[in-house]
Amino acid sequence: xxxxxxxxxxxxxxxxxxxxxxxxxxxxxxxxxxxxxxxxxxxxxxxxxxxxxxxxxxxxxxxxxxxxxxxxxxxxxxxxxxxxxxxxxxxxxxxxxxxxxxxxxxxxxxxxxxxxxxxxxxxxxxxxxxxxxxxxxxxxxxxxxxxxxxxxxxxxxxxxxxxxxxxxxxxxxxxxxxxxxxxxxxxxxxxxxxxxxxxxxxxxxxxxxxxxxxxxxxxxxxxxxxxxxxxxxxxxxxxxxxxxxxxxxxxxxxxxxxxxxxxxxxxxxxxxxxxxxxxxxxxxxxxxxxxxxxxxxxxxxxxxxxxxxxxxxxxxxxxxxxxxxxxxxxxxxxxxxxxxxxxxxxxxxxxxxxxxxxxxxxxxxxxxxxxxxxxxxxxxxxxxxxxxxxxxxxxxxxxxxxxxxxxxxxxxxxxxxxxxxxxxxxxxxxxxxxxxxxxxxxxxxxxxxxxxxxxxxxxxxxxxxxxxxxxxxxxxxxxxxxxxxxxxxxxxxxxxxxxxxxxxxxxxxxxxxxxxx
Amino acid sequence: xxxxxxxxxxxxxxxxxxxxxxxxxxxxxxxxxxxxxxxxxxxxxxxxxxxxxxxxxxxxxxxxxxxxxxxxxxxxxxxxxxxxxxxxxxxxxxxxxxxxxxxxxxxxxxxxxxxxxxxxxxxxxxxxxxxxxxxxxxxxxxxxxxxxxxxxxxxxxxxxxxxxxxxxxxxxxxxxxxxxxxxxxxxxxxxxxxxxxxxxxxxxxxxxxxxxxxxxxxxxxxxxxxxxxxxxxxxxxxxxxxxxxxxxxxxxxxxxxxxxxxxxxxxxxxxxxxxxxxxxxxxxxxxxxxxxxxxxxxxxxxxxxxxxxxxxxxxxxxxxx
Numbered sequence: 001x002x003x004x005x006x007x008x009x010x011x012x013x014x015x016x017x018x019x020x021x022x023x024x025x026x027x028x029x030x031x032x033x034x035x036x037x038x039x040x041x042x043x044x045x046x047x048x049x050x051x052x053x054x055x056x057x058x059x060x061x062x063x064x065x066x067x068x069x070x071x072x073x074x075x076x077x078x079x080x081x082x083x084x085x086x087x088x089x090x091x092x093x094x095x096x097x098x099x100x101x102x103x104x105x106x107x108x109x110x111x112x113x114x115x116x117x118x119x120x121x122x123x124x125x126x127x128x129x130x131x132x133x134x135x136x137x138x139x140x141x142x143x144x145x146x147x148x149x150x151x152x153x154x155x156x157x158x159x160x161x162x163x164x165x166x167x168x169x170x171x172x173x174x175x176x177x178x179x180x181x182x183x184x185x186x187x188x189x190x191x192x193x194x195x196x197x198x199x200x201x202x203x204x205x206x207x208x209x210x211x212x213x214x215x216x217x218x219x220x221x222x223x224x225x226x227x228x229x230x231x232x233x234x235x236x237x238x239x240x241x242x243x244x245x246x247x248x249x250x251x252x253x254x255x256x257x258x259x260x261x262x263x264x265x266x267x268x269x270x271x272x273x274x275x276x277x278x279x280x281x282x283x284x285x286x287x288x289x290x291x292x293x294x295x296x297x298x299x300x301x302x303x304x305x306x307x308x309x310x311x312x313x314x315x316x317x318x319x320x321x322x323x324x325x326x327x328x329x330x331x332x333x334x335x336x337x338x339x340x341x342x343x344x345x346x347x348x349x350x351x352x353x354x355x356x357x358x359x360x361x362x363x364x365x366x367x368x369x370x371x372x373x374x375x376x377x378x379x380x381x382x383x384x385x386x387x388x389x390x391x392x393x394x395x396x397x398x399x400x401x402x403x404x405x406x407x408x409x410x411x412x413x414x415x416x417x418x419x420x421x422x423x424x425x426x427x428x429x430x431x432x433x434x435x436x437x438x439x440x441x442x443x444x445x446x447x448x449x450x451x452x453x454x455x456x457x458x459x460x461x462x463x464x465x466x467x468x469x470x471x472x473x474x475x476x477x478x479x480x481x482x483x484x485x486x487x488x489x490x491x492x493x494x495x496x497x498x499x500x501x502x503x504x505x506x507x508x509x510x511x512x513x514x515x516x517x
Numbered sequence: 518x519x520x521x522x523x524x525x526x527x528x529x530x531x532x533x534x535x536x537x538x539x540x541x542x543x544x545x546x547x548x549x550x551x552x553x554x555x556x557x558x559x560x561x562x563x564x565x566x567x568x569x570x571x572x573x574x575x576x577x578x579x580x581x582x583x584x585x586x587x588x589x590x591x592x593x594x595x596x597x598x599x600x601x602x603x604x605x606x607x608x609x610x611x612x613x614x615x616x617x618x619x620x621x622x623x624x625x626x627x628x629x630x631x632x633x634x635x636x637x638x639x640x641x642x643x644x645x646x647x648x649x650x651x652x653x654x655x656x657x658x659x660x661x662x663x664x665x666x667x668x669x670x671x672x673x674x675x676x677x678x679x680x681x682x683x684x685x686x687x688x689x690x691x692x693x694x695x696x697x698x699x700x701x702x703x704x705x706x707x708x709x710x711x712x713x714x715x716x717x718x719x720x721x722x723x724x725x726x727x728x729x730x731x732x733x734x735x736x737x738x739x740x741x742x743x744x745x746x747x748x749x750x751x752x753x754x755x756x757x758x759x760x761x762x763x764x765x766x767x768x769x770x771x772x773x774x775x776x777x778x779x780x781x782x783x784x785x786x787x788x789x790x791x792x793x794x795x796x797x798x799x800x801x802x803x804x805x806x807x808x809x810x811x812x813x814x815x816x817x818x819x820x821x822x823x824x825x826x827x828x829x830x831x832x833x834x835x836x837x838x
Contacts, residue, residue: 048613125577195786225694232690396565399574436574
């Protein structure tokens, strides 16, 4: 009797929880229509339904769309806005909404809905919040954006994922995003942050009907585990492969491997206001002491990603092919001596005031390769008498240290196409006040002038010249020291065809993929 | 069941309810104090967790600070939490904006399903080996089990998990190293947890069985002519089970500790995984909610174990008869 009552108590407890379990554990292959599921494995988690927080995943999975997209060169192309124009004074932008487009809840995309989404994005921590916008309104078939001063790169800011257009029903009464109801080729089927997102084809999409009917996005943090899933056929599309696993996957008959250059640069951020780094000769000496080829070849398994400048060759408007930054320890020592640094008894440099060249480099684990790179830099700097300790923490330690002035040096990876025009990141990182992820204690009136001119939207030839001159200032003055560019390693299952990779990492282009055979 | 029995059952339940209330208050206060004592700025941490490193900067942190009122005195924030708790509201996650209760419900399902695989698995692995070792102390089985137990207890769960992934996923390709969709995905995290637990339960079972098999009532059972098998089944197992059941309850601590590590290692969307994320992000309501839930679960399991022990204890059954 007693035993039975205990058993039934357990059963009741189990029953109250099991529905949740069984619902969330339905194997995807057997769900509903039995249509084949394209399985994507990626290390990037997502946090809740707000595009400002998780939009990069919604945009990659084809759930949400923006007013504009970007072509491979980063130039704006139509998306939900079919046409756009700007007034001669550069202050009023008009975006004409594509007609006949519907949200996933079948409500029509109206200029008011689009304007409302943009206003939401502007209030959040988004690139759009950094644009000098006065108002965003709907008028007729258009969305009107009024600026307080000309800002030519606005289309690029509207192509960022945080500027995603969601249905009015996606927002709660308090203005928070409650559900991801977008306009893309795929709608949300199961939303289980932070690790899983399933999508199904949206039959009402305005583009051609996608061949892949279902897809799932699974977060797997460990690089080895991702590689193993690709190798064993448990993932169709595996993102962000680590260099160490790439060689092994190349031999696998199950997958095709692609390495795509992405405009994310690993760099050393220096506090140029610190007595250690205020002298340009010291910053140059540090740059000359870095064995970029060694780091690229040994740690990143590709010598071609050694970054002799901030912008990779895939950004020809900003990249300078004639520039080169090889390793030259003798020249580095000379520069340090000129700046007043002499080796002490233990080889560590000391200046005339008795200050030892001892510093701490802050880095974080979001990108696992940063750690070995920091350790390599530690050894390389030691060769010129610089003692550097590595402090591993949270990514937020860097902006915090920047603001309270305690940061001396940080190793980080910076995405220069968060908005498809690198201008957006540059103006944030190298403005007069510096930037949390860019310059610290350094500014350049020349660079400010060039960036201001770029914002005004000059003719294309002048734009190229301004970009090249901006990049040259950063190369010569070294507010940050570039170390290595990045590549995105992707394993593509042999069952897939028509897979193309977006270098801006804004879309997996699921709607173009087909099943092979 | 008579009145005496009802009272003897009700009393511990009331005591446990009181315990649960105390646990809630202590966990809440301790969790809050510990989160406040952690280094780093909460607004910056939250901004990084919400918007990622590319957008998580001081401007984002300022927005977060303003939106959440993080400038308010800690005491006010704590009292707010208590007030919400009294209304059975755990608040919203500061990272995702979703209600904590809803998030925990989903995560609890995943955690319990993993525990539901790991606990029986540990019993299947540990108990027979323990009984075998206990029946023949210092025999071959006993020595092998001792060696294995020491080894498995000495290896931390994350190292064991990585080893299993390296062998069964990467080298042999038999089992998935991540995911939580089908039964195959349960095997590696379940086994990682179960092996650690089985190591301990095998030893406790062994000691308990060894003690019972030399007890006077077993000697009497043999003396009165019962075959060894019948003696063990009828008198031995039940007596030996009491400390083992108590241990299974005690193992919940190990299980929770293991779950936090194993869920993080295998990207398992349970409470342990959420708790670790929330601590890194300084998502106080989620930390509080998860800690509270774990504390209450602990009280519940202890209560169930007490009931189970009371039920299987043969002396008690005779007293009640």
